[in-house]
Amino acid sequence: MKPFVYFMRRLYTYTGNILLLNFIGMVLISLLDGVGIFLLIPLISFTGILDMSTQDIPIISWMVDLFQRIPTSMSLSLILGIYVGITIVQGYIQRKQVILNGEIQQKFVHHLREETYKLLLQSRWELFTTMRKSDIIKLMTTEIGRVKSGTSMFLQFLTSLIFSSIQLVIAFLLSAKMTVFVMIFGIILLFFSRKFIKKSYHYGNESMKLSRIYSAGITDHFNGIKDIKSNTLEQTHVSWFRALCDRIENNSIEYLKLKTKSQFIYKIVSAILISVFIFTSITIFQEQTTQLMLIIVIFSRLWPTFSSIQANLEKLGSVVPAFEELLKVQSQCMQAKEINENDYKRINPFILKEGIECKNIYFKYRRNNKKFVLKDINMQIPSNQMTAIVGQSGAGKSTLVDLLMGLNQPESGSVRIDGKELTKDFLLSYRCSISYVPQDPFLFNASLRENLLLIEPNASEADIWEALEFSSAAEFVRELPSGLDTIIGDRGVRLSGGERQRIVLARAILRKPSILVLDEATSALDTENERKIKHALEKLKGTMTIIIIAHRLSTIRNADQVIVLEKGEIIQRGGYKQLANEEKSLFSNLLGEQVEIRAN
Ligand SMILES: Nc1ncnc2c1ncn2[C@@H]1O[C@H](COP(=O)(O)OP(=O)(O)OP(=O)(O)O)[C@@H](O)[C@H]1O
Numbered sequence: 001m002k003p004f005v006y007f008m009r010r011l012y013t014y015t016g017n018i019l020l021l022n023f024i025g026m027v028l029i030s031l032l033d034g035v036g037i038f039l040l041i042p043l044i045s046f047t048g049i050l051d052m053s054t055q056d057i058p059i060i061s062w063m064v065d066l067f068q069r070i071p072t073s074m075s076l077s078l079i080l081g082i083y084v085g086i087t088i089v090q091g092y093i094q095r096k097q098v099i100l101n102g103e104i105q106q107k108f109v110h111h112l113r114e115e116t117y118k119l120l121l122q123s124r125w126e127l128f129t130t131m132r133k134s135d136i137i138k139l140m141t142t143e144i145g146r147v148k149s150g151t152s153m154f155l156q157f158l159t160s161l162i163f164s165s166i167q168l169v170i171a172f173l174l175s176a177k178m179t180v181f182v183m184i185f186g187i188i189l190l191f192f193s194r195k196f197i198k199k200s201y202h203y204g205n206e207s208m209k210l211s212r213i214y215s216a217g218i219t220d221h222f223n224g225i226k227d228i229k230s231n232t233l234e235q236t237h238v239s240w241f242r243a244l245c246d247r248i249e250n251n252s253i254e255y256l257k258l259k260t261k262s263q264f265i266y267k268i269v270s271a272i273l274i275s276v277f278i279f280t281s282i283t284i285f286q287e288q289t290t291q292l293m294l295i296i297v298i299f300s301r302l303w304p305t306f307s308s309i310q311a312n313l314e315k316l317g318s319v320v321p322a323f324e325e326l327l328k329v330q331s332q333c334m335q336a337k338e339i340n341e342n343d344y345k346r347i348n349p350f351i352l353k354e355g356i357e358c359k360n361i362y363f364k365y366r367r368n369n370k371k372f373v374l375k376d377i378n379m380q381i382p383s384n385q386m387t388a389i390v391g392q393s394g395a396g397k398s399t400l401v402d403l404l405m406g407l408n409q410p411e412s413g414s415v416r417i418d419g420k421e422l423t424k425d426f427l428l429s430y431r432c433s434i435s436y437v438p439q440d441p442f443l444f445n446a447s448l449r450e451n452l453l454l455i456e457p458n459a460s461e462a463d464i465w466e467a468l469e470f471s472s473a474a475e476f477v478r479e480l481p482s483g484l485d486t487i488i489g490d491r492g493v494r495l496s497g498g499e500r501q502r503i504v505l506a507r508a509i510l511r512k513p514s515i516l517v518l519d520e521a522t523s524a525l526d527t528e529n530e531r532k533i534k535h536a537l538e539k540l541k542g543t544m545t546i547i548i549i550a551h552r553l554s555t556i557r558n559a560d561q562v563i564v565l566e567k568g569e570i571i572q573r574g575g576y577k578q579l580a581n582e583e584k585s586l587f588s589n590l591l592g593e594q595v596e597i598r599a600n
Contacts, residue, residue, distance in 0.1 A: 006323075006327065007147070007150075007151065007323055008154065010108075011104070011108050011151065014107070014108060014111050015104050015107060015108065018100065018103070018104055019104060021100065022097060022100045022101060022104060022155075023158070023162070025093055025094075025096060025097035025100065026097060026158070026159045026162045026163070027162055027166065028090075028093050029090055029093055029094050029097060029163075030162055030163040030165075030166040030167065031166060032086050032089060032090040032093070033090065033163070033166075033167075034166055034167060034170045035086055036083065036086055036087065036090070101152070101155055104155070105148060105151055105152050105155070108148075108151055109144065109147070109148040109151070112144060112147065112326070113140065113144055115330075116139070116140065116144070116326065116329065116330060116333075117140065118341075119330055119333035119334065119337070120136065120329075120333055121339075122333070122337055122338065122339040122340070122341075123332075123333045123336040123337060123338065124336045124337075124338045124407075124408075124409070125402065125407035125408060126336060126365075126408060126409075127332060127333065127336040129365065131329075131332075132216055133219065134212070134215045134216035134218075134219040134220070135212055135215075135216065136329075137215065137219070138211065138212055138215045138216075139325060139326065139329055142211060142215075142322075143208070143322040143325050143326055144322075144326065146319045146322035147319070147322050147323055147326055149319065150316060150319035150320075150322065150323060153312050153315050153316050153319070154316065156308070156312055157309060157312040157313070157316065160305045160306075160308050160309045160312065161309060163305050164305045164306060164309065167305070168183065178277070178281060181277070181280070182273070182277060185269075185273045186306055189266065189269055189306075189310065190309075190310060190313075193262060193266075193310045193313065193314070196258060196261075196262040196314050196317075197313050197314055197316075197317040198317065199258050199317075200255070200258065200259075200314045200315070200317035200318040201317040201318065201320050201321065203251060203254060203255040203258065203318060204255075204317065204318030204319060204320060204321045204322070205321040206251050207248075207251055207252070207255070207318070208321045208322060208325065210244070210247055210248050210251060211248070213244060214244060214248065217240070217241070217244065221237055255318065258314075259311075259314065262310070262311075262314060263307075263311065266307055266310060270307070278296070338424060338427065339424075339427070339428060343424075343427075343428045344428065346428075346429075347428050347429050347432055348426075348429045349429070349432070349433070350426070350429040350430055350432065350433040350514060351433065351514045352383045352384075352417065352418065352433065352514045352515055352545050353383055353418050354382075354383055354418045354419060355380055355381050355382040355383045355418070355545070356380075356381040356404055356415065356416070356417055356515075356545075357379070357380050357381070357415070357416040357419075358377045358378060358379045358400075358403070358404070358413070358414075358415055358416075359378060359413050359414050359415075359416060360376060360377075360378060360412065360413035360414075361374055361376070361377035361378075361403065361410045361412070361413035361414070361415070362374065362375055362376065362377075362410060362411045362412045362413055363377075363399065363403060363408060363410050363411050364411055367411075372411070372568060373396050373399050373568050374396050374399055374400060374403070374410075374568045374569075375568045375569050376569065377400065377413070377569075377570060378570070379563055379570060379573065381404070381545065381547060381561075382545075382560070382561070383545050384541075384542050384543065384544065384545055385541070385545065385546070385560040385561065386537065386541055386546040386548065386556075386558065386559045386560050386561075387545075387546070387547050387548070387559065387560065387561045387562075387563065388548050388549070388550060388556035388559035388561070388562045388563070388576075389401065389547065389548070389549045389562075389563045389565060390549070390550065390551075390553065390556070390562060390563070390564055390565070390587065390590065391564055391565035391566055391586070392566065392586075392590075393551075395565040395566055395567060395568065396565050396567075396568040397519075397549045397565055398439070398519055398549065399568075400565065401517055401519055401547060401549060403415055404517070404547065405431065405434055405436065405517060406422050406427050406430060406431060417430055433513055433514040433515055434513055434514075434515045434516075434517060435455070435507075435508035435509065435511045435513035435515070435516050435517070436508065436517045436519070437501075437504050437505055437508045437516075437517070437518045437519065437521040438504075438519050438520075438521075439519050439520040439521075439523065441500045441501055441503070441504035441521075442504070443488055443495075443500060443503065443504065445487070445488070445489055446487065446488070447482075447484065447485045447486060447487055447488070448477060448480070448483075448484050448485070448486055448488060448503065449464070449484040449485055451488065451503065451507065452464055452467070452484075452503070452506065452507050452510055454507070455507050455508070455510060455511050456510045456511045456512075459510050463510060464484065464506075464510065467506040467507070467509045467510040468503075468506045470505075470506065470509050470536045471502040471503070471505035471506040471509065471533065471536065472502055472529050472532040472533060472536070473499065473502035473503055473505075473506050476499055476502075477503075498525045498526060498529060501521055501522065501523075501525060502525070502529065502533075504521070505518075505521060505533065509540075512544075513544060514544055514545065515544065515545045515546075515547065516540070516544050516545070516546045516547070517547045517548075518546070518547070518548045518549065518550075519549045520549055520550065520551060521548075522534075522550065522552065522555050523550075523551060523552065530552065530554070530555060533555070534554070534555055534557070534558065537558070538558050541558070541560075553590060553591055556576065557576055558576075559575075559576055560575070561573065561574070561575065562574065562575065562576055562579050562587065564579065564585075564586055564587050566586055571585075571586060572585055572586060572587050
């Protein structure tokens, strides 16, 4: 129940008085319903079908007295008029309350979606290296959907609770003994339904886990569909999929069995209870006919509500895991928060003046890991110069660049920007001054123009073409059927690897950054295009700080400084030519290997 109470508190904080108004509406509807029942007695008296003595019934005796003072013809019309009036008012309030309920739910879910999305985006990069993307997608779609229906169920549950309480008070006024008797049965039944609620929670939890595996699997498989098809892995995947679908099917059927079992037991117990109730009313308590009839009317309306409370509790049990999951992710995001809402208002244009410095940096991905990925990193990246980072695969190049961009935080040591330690205070301003081109360039399924403007919405047509010329992409863009308005597919699938790299490079330049970071950004280019990019980078030198990771050492021939990493440590540094001349060093080895490969 804890997550529900938490969310209901949040619901109140967010909706405030609307929620109170909603509850008042619920109470009014239930009261009017009760008044309608009270009116039945004078009505039945008037029909003369039953000879009813109403002196002993509180409120009703007063009502009947009142009507008896008015001429019969008028009082009948008055009762019927009041009855119709009450029904109209009740119907009107009910409609308003249903709309209000819907608005509360929609607003709350909108708020939850936006809040979770923002929390995710404002979290440190580290969080995304531990969470699966498919889990995030699932949380933002299915689980939030379940939280929405859980909120609706909870509101329904409260409505039933208020309705039942008011009807119980009415029943209590009519016959205290009988009401206590029935309530004891009701409480016993709710006590036993605890077992069902617990089991529903278990099936809900299982269903969440299974559907998480399902979405993660589907995402992975269709991301890797080319591998699956080219390596004829279809059958293996179909078997995996079938086994998972079996588990999903079994879990759903078990849950259905549980639901129908509890409903079945509830029905039997209700039938026995009603029979015992009528029997005892007549033989033991000897209630009067009028009271007995009225109580039967009330309980015949009350039991379905009782039953819906019980069914709602079970359904709530099955959505609790979704609430828990949302809470868990939200609290993980809070812990990993690196940006606050107000930070966006304080972004000051930042131009790197002196340079970036790494001081005694140690870094590892998991706190409990013994092995450091980066060790004792001390280096200077002077502004407006080109610094290249090289080393074998897994040496820690990308990790170092992530630290330089403030995506990762060092375990000890510091990154200093123009002499000032990189802290949250100016992290956003600093990042706004960076353009980053990753190993695996990301493009949205939109037009080329939209992809380019994403980073610099105010760029003119001339700016766009200038950036495309720079990255040697202008020629192929001109030849596309719709030019800049060509839609490029999921992650830019309709472009070749080299074309994608050139577009992402153009996008990075469009922003006119103070710092340009290229992580293997030219790996998919042919020699001719690589030469053009090398030439363009040469022209950029002196206008911005360039940090470049390149396996292909020919790309960094013009670098002012080369940093060589091995197993997380800097083992060499200096100018390209200087390092190339250092015999038996890692750099000259790497260079030698590449020359050999080219010669072969
Ligand atoms: N998210 C992560 N979680 C745990 N370990 C990681 C993570 N990312 C990288 N590593 C590890 O850190 C080490 C350095 O990885 P990094 O990607 O920085 O190397 P790299 O030099 O850029 O390699 P490559 O040239 O192949 O891209 C590797 O041993 C890698 O397994």
